[in-house]
Amino acid sequence: MNTIGVLTSGGDAPGMNAAIRAVVRMGRNLGLKVMGIRRGYNGLINGEISEMDRSSVADIIQRGGTILHTARCEEFKTEEGVNKAVNIIKVFGIEGLVVIGGDGSFMGARALCEKGLPSVGVPGTIDNDLAYTDYTIGFDTAINTVLDAINKLRDTSTSHERVSIVEVMGRHCGDLALYAGIAGGGESIIVPEVEFNVDDVCKTILEGKLRGKHHNIIIIAEGVGHANELSSAIKNITGLDTRVTILGHIQRGGSPTAFDRILASRLGARAVELLYDEKGSRVVGVKGNDVIDADINEALKMKKDIDHDLLKLARVLSK
Numbered sequence: 395m396n397t398i399g400v401l402t403s404g405g406d407a408p409g410m411n412a413a414i415r416a417v418v419r420m421g422r423n424l425g426l427k428v429m430g431i432r433r434g435y436n437g438l439i440n441g442e443i444s445e446m447d448r449s450s451v452a453d454i455i456q457r458g459g460t461i462l463h464t465a466r467c468e469e470f471k472t473e474e475g476v477n478k479a480v481n482i483i484k485v486f487g488i489e490g491l492v493v494i495g496g497d498g499s500f501m502g503a504r505a506l507c508e509k510g511l512p513s514v515g516v517p518g519t520i521d522n523d524l525a526y527t528d529y530t531i532g533f534d535t536a537i538n539t540v541l542d543a544i545n546k547l548r549d550t551s552t553s554h555e556r557v558s559i560v561e562v563m564g565r566h567c568g569d570l571a572l573y574a575g576i577a578g579g580g581e582s583i584i585v586p587e588v589e590f591n592v593d594d595v596c597k598t599i600l601e602g603k604l605r606g607k608h609h610n611i612i613i614i615a616e617g618v619g620h621a622n623e624l625s626s627a628i629k630n631i632t633g634l635d636t637r638v639t640i641l642g643h644i645q646r647g648g649s650p651t652a653f654d655r656i657l658a659s660r661l662g663a664r665a666v667e668l669l670y671d672e673k674g675s676r677v678v679g680v681k682g683n684d685v686i687d688a689d690i691n692e693a694l695k696m697k698k699d700i701d702h703d704l705l706k707l708a709r710v711l712s713k
C-alpha cells in the first residue's frame with residue numbers, strides 16, 4: 395500500500411484533530427502518501443481531496459473540531475453514492491481509508507470495504523455509544539464540559555435552593571449523563587437504558603431536602619427526552635422551584651483533554667498500521683489500557699448497554 399486517505403464524518407468530537415495528526419504522521423513515518431478528504435463522505439463523492447504532510451497537521455493537537463470539516467451525506471447511503479466515491483478514490487490512487495466518526499460513519503466504511511477498499515474505523519464521537527470499545531474519542535472532553543456546567547449550576551441552585559435539571563447529549567446512550575452525573579455528584583441520573591419514575595425522583599429530592607440539602611441536580615440524557623415535562627411534574631409534586639438547562643452543542647466543542655489526545659494519538663496510529671499491514675474491514679478501540687482492533691461487522695453488531703454497577707454506585711453515593 396502506498397497511498398491512504400483520511401476523513402472525519404458525522405458529529406464532530408474534540409480529539410478528531412489529534413487523530414488526524416496521528417494518521418498523517420504515522421502514515422508519513424511508514425513512507426505512505428496521505429490524502430485528506432474534506433467534509434466526510436461528501437468530499438469523497440465530490441473529490442475534495444488533497445495531500446497532507448507533517449506540517450499540515452502542525453499546531454492542531456490542542457484544537458477542538460476537525461480541520462477536515464465533517465458532514466452528514468445522505469447520498470453516500472445509496473449504492474450510487476458509494477459507486478461515485480469508489481471512482482473518485484481510484485482517480486486519487488487511494489488504496490486504504492481511515493474513517494474517524496461514529497457508528498453511521500462506520501457503516502459507510504463498511505460499504506467501501508464491500509467494494510474492495512480496505513477501510514479502518516476510528517471511534518470519534520462524544521456519545522461513547524460503540525459497544526466494542528471502552529471509550530470513544532471526545533467522550534472525556536464532553537464529560538468535563540458537562541462537569542464544568544454542573545459545578546456552576548450547583549452554585550446557583552444552592553443559592554436559590556432550586557432543583558436544576560441538566561439535559562446532556564449522547565443520543566440513545568446514557569454514558570455521558572452517567573459519567574458526568576457521577577463525577578458531578580448529581581442527585582438523580584436519568585438514562586434511556588433504564589426506566590425511570592417521576593415519583594422516585596421526587597422522593598430523592600424531598601429526602602435530600604429533609605437532610606438539609608440546599609440544591610438538587612438532576613442529569614437527564616437527551617435520549618430520554620421530555621426535560622421540560624419532567625421539570626413541570628417535579629414542580630407540581632414537590633412544590634419546589636425547578637429550572638431546565640439544555641447544554642446542547644457546547645458539549646461538542648473545546649480543547650480535547652489529555653485523555654482524548656492520547657486516545658486519539660494511539661487509535662489514529664494503530665489504524666494506519668493496520669492498513670500498512672494490508673488489514674482492512676477493521677475498527678480500532680481501547681479495552682482496559684490496551685489498543686485493540688475488531689472486525690467492522692462484528693463491532694457494528696454489538697449492542698451497547700449502560701454500566702449498571704456504576705449507576706447503582708451513583709445512587710448510593712448521592713444519598
Ligand code: ATP
Pocket residue numbers: 403404405406435465466467468469470471472495496497498499500501502503505518519520521
Ligand atoms: P455521531 O455518532 O456523532 O452522530 P455518526 O458517524 O454515527 O456520528 P451519522 O450521521 O449516523 O453519524 O453517519 C455519518 C455519515 O455516515 C452519514 O451522513 C452517511 O454519509 C454515512 N452513513 C451512515 N449510515 C450509512 C450506511 N448505512 N451506509 C453508508 N453510509 C452511511
